[in-house]
Every structure is written in structure tokens, then in C-alpha cells.
Amino acid sequence: MATATPVVRSETHPHVGSYAEVNRDVLKILSKPGPGYLALIALAAAGFGALGIAFLLQVFLGIGMSGLMNPVGWGVYITTFVFWVGIAHSGTLISAILYLFRAPWRQSIYRAAEAMTVFAVMTAGLFPIIHLGRPWLFWYLLPYPNQRGIWPNFRSPLVWDVFAVGTYFTVSSVFFFVGMIPDIAAARDAATVPWRRKLYTALSLGWRGTDREWKHFGRAYLYLAALATPLVLSVHSVVSWDFAMGIVPGWHSTIFAPYFVAGAIFSGLAMVLTILLPVRKVFGLEAYFTTRHLDSMSKLILFTSLIVSYAYFVEVFLTWWSGDAAHFEGNYVVASISGYYWWAGGTMLTCNALVPQLLWFRQVRRSVPALFVIALFINIGMWFERFVIIVTSLAKEYEPWQWAPYKPSLTEMIIMVGSFGWFFLLMLIFMRVLPPVAVAELKEVLPAPMRRGPAAVPHPIFEPDEEE
Amino acid sequence: MNRMRWIVLGVVALVVLVGVGAFAASALGSGSPEQPIAFPHDKHAGPASQIPCMHCHYTADRSENAGIPAVQVCAGCHIPGGVPMVRTDSAGVQQLIEYWNNQQPIPWVRIYKLPDHVHFPHMMHVNAEVTCQECHGPVEEMAEIELVAPMTMGWCVECHEQRAVRTDCFVCHY
């Protein structure tokens, strides 16, 4: 029957033939994994196991297992927390904001990006608990009725964090799951393995794709996107206020909220690339993640990189302009390039401000290996950015008596690396269990099969791809 | 089939909950542990003898600690001048005589216990005319002392609020 349908090529996905092809290509990923995949899962699980052991040791012996000291009370843990929250940003950004703006290159990547968001928040969420001195009392931060009659302090940025990150996790998960229901139904319909069938039947909530379902789904998805968009912007703003609300020179800065949001999007996009580029290769999804997608994302990365670089400059300039030694010397950019942490500051500036400039070149934007390497640089650079902001500022504050450098301990490094294990463990399981590419929504941008010949409208955003 | 599974799960959850609750309840109250001497507060403080609390727990109005009476205090009545006297027939008094003769302290089991990060100055409460019974219950009727108050912070705070006493954290926790 497919032969009866006139073949019309999509502007955005010229190599995707038909609706059925989409289902076939995507749902084939949901199959029995090979040894390579199992090895990766084992590696990730081992990383997470190491995290667990290191954390338990730290619980029993004390947070002194970390390298934290006076005056640096926050180090690798909070750095990694902010890093993961930042990573979590692009998912919902790509998904919600691009949805609202009807960006046509969203469909291929948003599922994986959303999964990344949810898992990154789940990873980030570990750290506020890991970094507590008495993690068994973490529930003191939650507002629950108790016989003592005491509540958390809503004036504390950390409580805002609980609310912001908690809301972000819930809303992202809901957004992720709701958007996935039709695709799970598709997976259900294609599934042959009994456990998968049962799982998808349960998760698809009996989705049939009727007009009524699609109508309400569409509205609900729109509102969720509308709610999620300000949420994305708020979450990293709130995280930035953990610092900006502090009196610490280098933290106490009004620029932090937009700057953190830009940085988060920057790092999130880089992480999307880091994950999608290998996935695209391994699962043969080149038809879905086209070079145009890469190009568009690269431009966005370049743009956010410029914002971040501008922020570095403004920070230095303003503290210098203020004429206050404490604030100038305490400024993380200044302190990190001139002081003990020059290596961290240098890494940050190289990875975040210099390397992304390569993206001005069209060849680089369309080269998979180049993008992958740049994305890795940005991931590293953004981790160091948070490290530099947190640590260098704390290491040299107002009180000269308590100026001291902090060195991360082995425990911290294990937990930091282990968090990648946890994240990739979730990501890997997701890849093989739930449809990693939006099956239904992709069809929206494919030309519909028509009895009366092609009717596809060329998309204004994409210029014709010269490579094709 | 599915329904059965839910029922089984529900029953298990219920059993666990009840178990935890019962354990918590036993840990909290009701229990009166076995004491080295079955000291009958009702016989001493009750209508028969009417010994005031402060006779034995005599530091309650001037110290943070109400004070567990020294063996000497018991002996003062029961073994005056080294001669066993009052109710020497009772097993408890016999035990007391033994402790006294060996000059051994009596290892009473603590019932009212606050965590160490709580400072409870007995003297302030006694002098504010909080009766002993308000926290310790009708001791003069108790053959065995048992925990009658939850000893929780909420319970403390409730009383403080009723009496318009400071509920500043730093009053009790430092």
C-alpha cells in the first residue's frame, strides 16, 4: 500500500520516507540489547555503586570525607549539583520553548532532551542530600506538619531550591510522560515481547489516538509547555540566588539569574549533543537528527556562549568599577585567573568562551566529530565555571585570616564521577525501554500521505540543504 | 487476579503500619520497666504517708535536676541509726537494707528522659508553680512509675504557649 502513496520528502527530514518508517526506525531501538549496551550499563551501574559506597562511608564517618573546610563550605557537591541542574535545562527548553515557538527542528530531539532533563534533575537532586552534614535529617527542609510545630525558613534560598527543583522535577516528569503517551501506545502496538507489551499497555493508559484524545492532549500539552517555560527560567534563577543572595564577594551579583540561565541552556545543549551524537550513530538515526538540527543547535550554543562570555566580562568590569578590593579580589573571574585556582579559571574561559567560537564556521557546525569534541569541552568548561564561582569566591572572602584553598577529596571525585554513572544508567535504560524519539510528533512535520498528490508546504526556516 | 494482588499488598502494608505504631507506642509510653526495687510511690506519696515530693527529690526547686534521692535518704526512714525499722517485712525494704549495708547505690532505671540537647531546669518550673503531677502524672497514685507524658517538643511548647513563656529555641537548646 505504501507504493500507492506518492512519496513526498519532508523539508526537515528528507531521508524519512513514510510514517511507518518512522515507527520502524524508532521502535527497533526498543529491542533486546547487545553486549556493548550491557557493558555500558554495567559500567554506569558500577559508577553509581561507587557513588553509593562513597556516600555511605561519608554518612558514617562524616562530611569530613570531602575536602570541604573553612572557609570553603561548598565545593564539588554543589558544583556538580548546579552542573546537573544546568544540564537539566535544555530538555525542557528545547521541548517547551521551541514548542511554543513552533520550531520545526524540535521534534527529533526533544524526547531525548526531556529524558535528559528528568534524569539530570534526578541526578542533581542527589547532591543537596549528599552535601548535608546530617543527610538523615534532610526532611527538615520540607514543610510538613509536625508535633514540634516548626517549619522551614521560607526566607532561605535553600528552601526556594527545594521548591524550585522539586517543582521542576515534577513538572518535567509530567511533561515528559504526557508527551510520551502516544508513543508508548505506538510501542505497545508494535511490541512482541510479552513484558514490553504489558509495560507499554500499562504506561500508555489505553491511548488510542482518537480525535477527542488528541484534542485534549494538544491543549494540555500547550498549557504544560506554557507553564514549563517560565519554570525553566525560574529554576536556574533560583539556583543562582543560592549564591546571589549570599553576601560573599563573587556571589552577590544581580547578573546571576540571567547569566545562570544562559549558562544552563549552554551546558544543556552541549549535553544534548554529547548524548545524541553517539546515539544517532549507533542507532542509525541520521535521517532524524539531520545536519540541519546540528546546525541549529550549534547556533544556539554559540549564542549562549556569547552571553556567558559577556557575563564574565561584565562581572570583572563591574567589580573593578566598584573600587572595592574585597569584591574585586573576591570576584571569581579575577580570583580564578590570578590566584590559586588559575587552572580552573583557565579551563572555564577556554572551554566556554574560546572553544565555542569555532562554531562561527559552517563546516564545524555540520561536522559530527567536531561538534562532539566541542560539546565535551563545554561540558567540562561549565562544570569548572560552577566550581570557580563557588570555590574561588569562598576561598577568598572578606576576612583575610580565613583565606584558604580547598582541594577536592577522593570521596568527592568518586561521587561526582559516580553521578555520571547514575545519569547514564537511567539514560541507557530509557533508550531501550521507552521510545527515545517522538514517534507521533515527527509525523506532524512529515508530509501527510495524500491520495491527491503532494501538498507539503516548504518550511520557511530551513533553507535547502546543499549537501542533499 | 490483579485485585488479589492489591489486597495482599494492602494487608501487608497494614500489618507493617500497625507493627511500627505499636513499637512506637511501646517506646513512648505505657511501659514501666522493672526497677531494682519495686518502689511504691503510692505508698510513700499517697494518702497513707503523704510525704511531699520535695522531701526526697529535694533539689527540684534549686537545680536543673530534680535529684534522685541518695540511699541515705531511704535509710533515714527505714534504717534510722543503722536499725532496720519501718516495714522491714517488705521485700523492697529488705533489698534496701542490703544496698545500704553494702553501701551500694541503687541502679534505678530512668523513665523520664529528655535528649541531651534539651535543657530542662526543674527549678524554674517548680518555682513557676508547675506541679510535679503536670508532667509526671498522679505519682501519688502510682504503684509503678510510668511515662504519662509524650516528652516531645510539641508537648513542651504547648505548655509554654499556654503560659505565655518564651518559646525561643535558645531557651532550651544550646
Added chain:
Amino acid sequence: MADRMERRDFLKVLGVAGGGATLAGCSTEGAEKLIPYVVQPEEIVPGVATWYRTTCRECPAGCGMEVRTREGRALKAEGNPLSPISHGRLCARGQASLHGLYDPDRIPQALARDGEDWERLPWSAAEERLAVALRANRGRAVFLSGTTTGTMDRLLDAWCAAAGVERVRYDAFGYEPLRAASRAVYGIDGVPVHDFSAAEVVVSFGADFMETWVSPVDYAHGFVQGHAMSGDRRGTFIHIGPHQSLTGLNCDEWLPARAGTEHLVALAMARAIADRRGGAGAGAASASAIAAVDIAHVADTAGIPVERIQAAAARFDNGGRSLAVGPGVASQHRAATAVAAAVAMLNQAAGNVGRTVLTDRIETSAGTGEYAQLRALVDRIGNGQVGLLLVHGENPLYSVPLPEGAAEAIAGVDTLVSFSSYLDETAEKADLLLPDHHFLESWDDWEPRTGVTSIVQPVMTPVFRTKQTGDVLLSVARRAGFGIPNQANTYYDYLRGRWSREVIAGADEEGWRDALRAGVIVRAGASAGATTAGTTRAATPGVSRPAAIGDVRFDAPLAQAEGDFQLLVYPSYRFYDGRLANRPWLQELPDPVSKISWASWAEISPSAAQRLGLDMGDVVEVTTAAGSVEVPVFIHPGIRPDTIAIQLGQGHTALGRYAQSREGEPRGVNATRLLAAEVDPQSGGLVWIQTTASVRATGDWEHLPATGKLTQGGREIALTTTVAEARRGGRIADLNGDEHAEQDPVLAGAHHDAHPMEVVVSELQGAGGFAPLTFGGAPQDYPPPGTYYGEYTEEHPRWGMAIDMERCIGCSACMTACHAENNIGIVGPELVKEGRIIDWIRIERYFAHDNEDLAETQSGGATFLPMLCQQCGNAPCEPVCPVYASYHTPDGLNAQVYNRCVGTRYCANNCPYKVRYYNYFTYEWPEPLNWQLNPDVTVREKGIMEKCTFCVQRIREHERSARLEDRALVDGEIVPACAQTCPGDAIVFGNLKDANSRVARIAASGRGYRVLEHLNTQSAIIYLKKVVVEGSEA
């Protein structure tokens, strides 16, 4: 040790379950027992502290002491306010005496050597062994002791005479040159009493009188009285010598004389004074010695400009209100006796004798023996002339250099008996250990100076099965069958007997009780003539003490051996001669100068370090003819570039887990190992400054367990002012809140260089509801009306502090007091290196420059700033806590609720003063050190933030007693532990809202400022700027 300690079972009779309150425990773990007393002691009310007055015996100074006990456990040592020695204050060593009491490595009972092991002995058997040894070694027995005074001294004399035992005395710090010179110049047999409080100009020739020298608490206290800015008056302190220790750092002017030339400088000053006065003012003998001095030559030899010597002399000539002191151990070289004599002559020349130098009284405890006697004894031991050696109160195998082979010889004595409470280097070699009680468990007395007798009484039952040496001696006398005069059954009876005969003659039992309550008996008008201290000295071969000034040799050479640096070893403020190295509080306490804990270091100047290419922590090998040590370097601006200094006190090969490392290795180095056992022939003392050393970088680097920085890095934390400016100040004293006071440029202390933006920001903040209040607005007006702050409606005090940096000498006694009061964990050297030390109060020591020799600029030393929680009104730490563990109390305290703390450390990050400290681990106190824990303060477990609470437990205690007594709190009633012990009375605590309170009045002084005031934290601590003397002002 084969024997595990057995503790006395008194803990079993506590009225309540003992031990410090711990946070770890929650309500339902296990069955806790309530252990009542069998018989309740009359004076003990469980839950209420009992205080006993006794005398500190950690060094010979003999400060009167008060010890707080609860349920029979000693918890806190404070000074006895009646004592003229301590004035109610204690130094860090005195504060830490409790750690000597509760040292887990104390010798638990009498032990006898059994091969490599120890055999436990009942006391009767142990005494019997000693009695047998005495009989066997009649005529070959020696009793070696340190300084003893009072009854014990009498008993020792009598006992030794009766037992046929020769008595030999020596002290590590025996002040032999001072005593020799005092006899020659003043004709008195001992160190005269110095009245620092009457001295406006103090000149020290290497005497560390704020640290260990003779009577440091009294002298530091007096020094601050005479020196600190008060009204328009301010004293001057000139330090002369090659090195600044803590005392030197407090100087206004430093004349960095080359080691060994101090006496020449003193004589030159005397000459200059004589010249000014036209030759008058000194005795004939002095006059000739003084006249022989050529000031220009002296200046050249000492390396100081002539003008400065003359200027110093001019200032010193102050109508009898000046005081020269010296030498200390740090200037006890071959010419030390000459220094002491020259200093005495200088005092005479300036007319100070009888005014600040009280020659009618002597410091009885300032040494009674002589190093030369120990040397002679060692020779006899080497010749096999000693069969029984009893050692009491000193540790000769550690604390002084001995000739080669002497250590083995002492260890090889047939019967070596030690009375030490601790297994120190000497006790370790003993054959019989008869551990003495700690002084807090003992009955005794002490005569620190003429006319002062201080009582030593037990404040608790002994912790271990030890026995007081006095009792042992009496008992052994009975067993060995020799009688002594005034024989008594117990040492207590012996003591009472002597007291009723000599000290409080005629007093009845009530008189004795009064004496016990006072703790000290001061007999006005007593003079040195009346003292019976045993300072009559036997002739020692090779020692010829000067009988008169004419006999003093002023030309003693300072021999130079191989090497580039003059080696200077100096006493430790923390460990004295090293005997206190087993006190964890003292090990953890950063040294007041180097701020290094737990380790040894060598001090060299910045320029020398640069020359040798050394940085902080680089390990150098210091070699002299006597030996060699490897030690990391501390770069100290206050030392001559040709000198290297190493502190005494570390490097123990015995003395337990705190003096040694976990592996039993010595902690740091013992600097006496670099010295030869050289006797000063003029005084019989040890020559401490005797040699030069070669210094070689080993290429290793050691992470020093240090805190802090050398300088303020350009930040304005510890502010100073000039005398002139300080005199102009004092005008905010208008406590009724002059609206315009804050306009005064002098008063706006922290703002004197304010960027205009700061002013703008302040104004902006004013509109935000939490108005910035410059100090001029008078602290008791806080909070300003109409601001949001202070929603607490009830009337409450606003607790605050005034800290006068003029009165802070940096001694750090407050730090140890704070540790003792507040159950602060001891983290150990590794965690100190990692920056995890817990010091609720710390003394910041700032030099002006970190790369410039003070010897170049010849200016004063450092500024000390006690930094503790500022209890801010707008505390940055409070709003960031997610769980209200940090919040503001109605009485203005910045509370930290430990049990609520989850450990985010956000508050510490956000504290601009960095005074919040975190428990990175749960710190343990090995039994019985935990007996010291204050039951009024919660012990914090791992993961909890903690900080200064202004000793809230003391505030609550007094609030409660005021409430029960239905009265108002009295100003000065509540004294936090730091303020209580401060020898300089630098810290004053009280209610800032009460305009008449002492704190409010002091805070309103013109020198007041608040640290980081521009942050609008509204801190409750007002600092008074240190006054810096500029050349022309003094």
C-alpha cells in the same frame, strides 16, 4: 603499658547520669540508669556547680585558681580574683590544667619495672620497695626536684635530711642569672617582684614576661594596666633582642640587638641616662661599669643606631615610672648574668627600684635550684656514686641538654624512682613509678612570692589510683623507720600543722575554712627578709657567682661556632619547657606568634628566607655541634636575619598520645638536642643561647598545621590609630545619641577611606527597612525605631561586647577557656592542616608586611584581633538557614540550634567574619577526658555547625538565678569564659541597651569601630582600635 587504667568508681555515685550532654543520643535507646549517691555530700547539689579555690601548678608562678565542679567532676578552671598573682585570670596553660588531670595516659597506679613491662603494685608494696631501696642506698641516694616552695619544700628538706638523701634542685627555667645579678646588685637572694602596672615605659631585654617569665599572668595583667591607652595616657614598650616572641610582638618599638649584646645596650642606655642627668643616679660600682661604655661602639656591636639607643634611654628616664626586665630564657647566653646586672643597673639609673622593681619582696618560685647542680649530679651518676635517684616534678631526660652518656647513666641508676603523673622521658626509664596526684586532687600550698601563700586543695576525688607524694614520703618514713620533725600521719595533717604554726597561726577550724574559701593568704608588709625559701646555695664546682657588681663580667664572649645563624631556643607559651605537651587543648591552640599547632617550626626572617630560597613549610636541617634536627620553616618578620629560633616543648619521645604522634613518633623536634650542656660560670645556669647553627634546605616541604595569614592582605579588619588621634577621640561618649555623631570623620572608623559608593549604598540600604546605623548612633539605640527589625515585642537586653585591642596581648588564653567552657572538639593536626580547626574565638595576628623584616623597619610587632561571632543584628548567616537552626533571639544573640542543624554550611559561607565552625567529623574525648565536658553545653556530633554563643549557658544561668531571686540582672554579672580569663581585661561583655553598662560606656570610646561595618551587619561587638606609636608621638 601492660596495665590498663582503673578508674576510681566515683562516677557510680553521681546524682545524675554523668558525662557531657551529647547530641547523638535520642530518647529511646537502651535503658539508662539513674545512679544516686549512697550518701550525698553536703556541699553538692546535683545540677548545681560547686567552686573550689586552689592554686595553679602548671608552672611555678602559682596563680590562684577557682575550679568549677559539677557532681564531683572538675569542669573549668578560672583565676582566683583574690590572688595577687592571677587577678582572677589564667593563661592558656592554667586553663588547660584540666587536661593534665584527665589525661588518658596518666600513670594509673604504682608500677614497678618488670623487664620491658610494668608490674602493678599496691601502694603498700610500692612504698615498701622504696623503703628498702632507701635503706640499701643510704648516702648514695639523691632526691632530684624542681622548684618547690611552701610546705612541700619543708617536708622534702626534712625528709631528705632524715633519710640521708641528698637533695638536688634544678629547673628548666631557673632564672639563675637573674638571681645571681639580684644578689650582686640589689643584695637580695632572688628575683625581685616587678610592678608592671606602675610602669609607663617598659623595656624588655628578651624577657618573655607575658608568656613564661617568672609570673606571666600577673605581669601581663600589670603590663596592660600600665601600657594600654587609658584616658590620654598610654605607655611605651620597647623590646630589645634578636627575636620577637609573643611578648616582643606587643612592643611599640623594637631594637633588634644582636644576641649576646643586650647587656651592652642596657649599659649604653644607662650611660645615656647618666649623661642626661650629668652622671648622677647610680652607685659607685655601677657608675664605673656604666662610664666604661661607649655608646657608639655598643650601637655598632648590637647593630642598632645610636640615636635609637639614646631615644630609648630618654624615654626610659621617666621619673621612676619605667621598668627594665631581662634576661629571659631567650636571652640567656654566656653574658646573661651581665644582662641581668646591667638591667638592674639601668633600673637603678632610672630610679625605678622601690617603684616598679620591688626589691623588698622576691618571686619565691622563680627558681630555687641550679642547672650546674644537675650537671654535677650527672657527673656523679656517671661515676657510679648514686644508687638511688628519686625524681620529682622535673623531666631531666627531656627538658635540658645533658652531656653525652648522661641519659644512659641516669637510666642506669640502680633504682630510679619517678613521682611523675605521666610516663615522661624520665619516668619511662624508671624502675619504680609512684605517680603523684594531679594538683587538682592534692592538698598542698604554694608560696609564689614573698607574703603570698596560696592553697592547693583537691577539687575532686582522684581520677586514678595515684597517691600524693607528700603522703608517700610520710608513709615511707614510717616504713623505713626514720622520724622527721612534725611527723604526721598524712600530708594533709602535716600541712595543717605547718599552717597553724606558721601561716595562720592561732586560727581555729573556722580560720582554716576561711583560708580555704579565700584560697590565698596575703600578708601585707612581708618582706624578702622574712622569706624562708631555700635559695641558699651550695658551692658548685666551676661556678663563681658575683658577690657585687664589680664581679660581674660584662665581656663574656658569645662564642661563634660553625654556621650562619645564631640559634635561639625559647620557651613555649603553650608547653612551658615541654611538660605540658600532653595537653590536647594546648597542642591544638595555635601558637600566639606562628599560629601553628601540633608541630615544631624554625623561625627565620623574610630576608633570610629569600636568601636561602625558602618558603613557609620548607624543611630545613639545623645543625650545631651538639646535634641536628629537621624542621619546617616559619617565616617570621620579627626576627633578625642572622638568627634562627626554635621553640622548646615539642619532640617528646614519651608523654603519651597527645605529645607524640599516633605512631608514637615525636611531634616536632626537641630544640634542647641542639645544645651542649654548658654551664654559665657566673650564675650556674644553663647557657641557652650558646651557638650558631648551619641551616640547609632539605628540599622537603611539610604542610604546617597552621591557621591564618601573616597580613591582612590590604583589607581593613584590624584597625589601628595613632596616639594623637586616639586622644582627640573619645567624644562619642555622648551616650544620649547625638544625631550628628556619625558625621565625625574620626568616628566613622571603618569608613575613613570609604569609597563614595559605600555611602550611597548605605543610604540605599536605609530605605530598605533595615537602616544602617553607624556606630555613632550609640548601640543601645539599636534597633532604630520604625525598622522592621525587632518584631520581638518584649523588652530584652541586647548582649554585646567591647574588645579593646590595646589590651589584647594575643596570649590566646581566651581560646583555651572557650574550648574548656564549650566542649569544643579537638580535631588533631591532620584536620588543622585541612582547615577544620574549631576556634569559636580566635586571635588574629597581623603583621604590616609579610615580606619585610621588622628588623629593617625597627617598628613594633603585630596587631592582635580577637575574632568571634559578632552576633550581628542583620546577621547574614540567619536568613540563609533553611531550617531556622540559625536565627536571632530576642536578646540579640545569633542563635545556633544544634539539634535543628542539618549541616548545609550555607551560614558559614555567608558569614563575612568566618567565625562559624563545622564539625566535619564526630570528635571524641577518650575516657576520662570526657569527664571534663560541660554538662550545660550540648556536645555536637558530626555535621553540625557551631559557633560562639556569648556563653549562652552562663547568660541563662544568671537569668534564672535573677528570676528565682526576683531581681534584675546586674551589669557585669554575666561574664563569658573568654572575658573571664583575659589577663588584659580586653573583653567586656554586657547589655548594650543599658547606657550605663560598662560595655556601652567602653564601646562609646573614640577608638571604637565595628569590623566590616560597611556590610551593615549591625554586629554587637565593638572593637577599640589599637594605638600605634609613631616615632614622634611617644
Added chain:
Amino acid sequence: METRPILGIFAELDSTIDAIHRLRDAGLRDSLVYAPFPSHELEHAMEPHQSPVRVFTLVGALTGTATGFALATWTSLDWPLVTGGKPIISLPPFVIIAFELTILFGALATVLGLFIAARLPHRGIDVLYDPSFSAGRFGVRVDAPAERAGEVRQILSGAGAAEVREGEREVAVV
């Protein structure tokens, strides 16, 4: 009157829309369309009513705002503790709490609205549902009176249905 479900399966979008229009023209409005993706054309053809989900979103969001302010304010007043010299009711931080709860409650209410409006979760699958609907084909299901079944089949086939099914039985391919 007995109705029969009749299903037409389409491969093309335009023929599906044709079928809908023709059914509507024939007065058969009781129809249901299956689609693999949300197609505006189809939606338009079905002439839908406004979705009620937006009401849920609005109400949820406003509830969240109110809850946020109420929670922060009430708990602060319940035990007023001053921190950092800030007012007990510090509105700026409470705005953050209110904002977060606005989003949270709004999102959850939206999903609730979706579930209620779209009758999800839906137990079991329609008898006439075909798995190819999720893969790419369209379905038009009409519940027509039995007597109009033939007419319906004709309309569906005529519009271009690849397959027409009736009830549970397989119907011959046209």
C-alpha cells in the same frame, strides 16, 4: 435501536477527511477518528468544542499561587523567628514559593484535566482498534444504526478506505 460500529481504515489523510465530510453530509455525526498524530485538518473536520483543560490549568495555577503565599505566611507567623533583621512576612522570597507552587499546581491540574477530559486512563482497547493507527494509518469509526450499515460502508469505501470493518467481523476488502 441497535447500532453497529463500523470502521474504515485509511492510508491517506485527504481521503480520511473526505470520509468524515461525507459521513457528516449523510447525517452520521456519531463518529470517531483514529490518527497517528494530532492533525489540524482532522481536528478541524470534526468541528470540535473548546477543550475544558484550560479551566483546570487556570484554577490549578491560581490555587498554587494562593497556597504558596498562604503556606509561607502562615508558617512564618506560626512560630515567628527573626532572621537577619528581615521582617517575619518577607514578601519577596514568598513570591518565589508562590510562583513555584503556581507552576506545580497548574501543571498537575492540567494533567488532571487532560485525564478527565480525554477519559484517561482508558481500560482495554476498542474492539475495532487497529495497531496500524499508531504506525501511520487513519481510522474512521461510525456507530450507525444497523439499517444504515450498508450506506456507511459505501461512504467509507467511496472515500477511499483501504479496509472497512464492521463489529467484530472481518469485512471483505473492497
